[in-house]
Amino acid sequence: MPKVGMEPIRRQQLINATMAAIDEVGLAEATIMRIARHAGVSAGIISHYFGGKDGLLEATMRQILTDLSDAISARRRALNEDSPKAHISAIIEGNFDRTQVTGPAAKTWLAFWASSMHKPMLQRLQNVNDRRLYANLCYQFRRVLPQIEARNAARGLAAMIDGLWLRGALTPEGLDAEKARHLALHYLDQLLAHHEYQHSAPAH
């Protein structure tokens, strides 16, 4: 049933099928036959469009990172104030975006995370994304905190976000996005309140 212009459609189908398969049986048992069956195509097509299994996995991780990045950017662009707290809140809420946090994406994310320890290409992707998050947080915190404190705040908040993700992916019920958001935002309040206190009541 070949039609022209199938490439972008098939690529997307196969990426989605990859996440579905990983969600279902894990990365170790996500064979190309299982992924192909999920997408309703034959196994051979994967090598045709992605050059092999590794290419498909890389493309899948790329998409997850892009989606996350987009979710954060969209929220930051929609802000109507420019305060550090508003920006950081947007970053937090983007990280717990529905599309990111739900089922397949979250488990695939964690699977790639573990896998990236020993696959240079995945490690590179993960590293770039990580540094960007850290740099953004650092920049915003720096506007209201001394450098050392800003770096610690950025490290702490990044760890908190990742930890909530991790625990969300592991619990069978999935991540409670609302609770996670609340905990992260509360922590952010504490990080910033510490500053407010220093500056609004310095004589203490």
Added chain:
Amino acid sequence: MPKVGMEPIRRQQLINATMAAIDEVGLAEATIMRIARHAGVSAGIISHYFGGKDGLLEATMRQILTDLSDAISARRRALNEDSPKAHISAIIEGNFDRTQVTGPAAKTWLAFWASSMHKPMLQRLQNVNDRRLYANLCYQFRRVLPQIEARNAARGLAAMIDGLWLRGALTPEGLDAEKARHLALHYLDQLLAHHEYQHSAPAH
């Protein structure tokens, strides 16, 4: 070279070899032969002592969890005060114990974490350990905070600890235990300070 009473020695050798192999090439490529070579024995011995690869992996995860538990228990037993803060600090410091945080153990830990999403036995082990940590934190926080706040504090601190672990396992340089401890303890101070403030200066 068979001597009698080799069983406990071989079991420990193979468990250590498993962590070394996972640290070296990751869980996916930690084959029976590679693990056996690390331990300086033949491949067949693994099935002999552990009934198969799965048995060895389960025993390895069990040991990591036991070591972690012991590190925490030892620090709590060594306390000379009974305050919630002292107990929770001991839990934090136990989690960032040297033997836990260094190289092989940390990467193996994360690998099992990801793997436990789809292997019921590993999931069970991870779940038991998780609930114990949460219950302990909850109990200590409950001594100085209202129940809802205590639960949130426990969830937040658990997420922070896991997040720091996760990021430590992923960075090529390994986890900076000192920084991690500092961030977690600082967060703990904030969680408790919030309470102190409410109770020691209620008229404010």
Added chain:
DNA sequence: GTTTATTGATTGAACGTTCAATAAACAACT
């Protein structure tokens, strides 16, 4: 001589990749 410990070749299953075959869609030409 029996038990305990260990080896390593063998087996069978599973996987990713390749490629010749096939078929629909399109283009050119009558």
Added chain:
DNA sequence: AGTTGTTTATTGAACGTTCAATCAATAAAC
């Protein structure tokens, strides 16, 4: 409008590899 040739899309069987598990053989210790 119909025929023919070319391109694009897809299949699935065959191939070679890799792995975990098995087990008969072996050797030290008792």
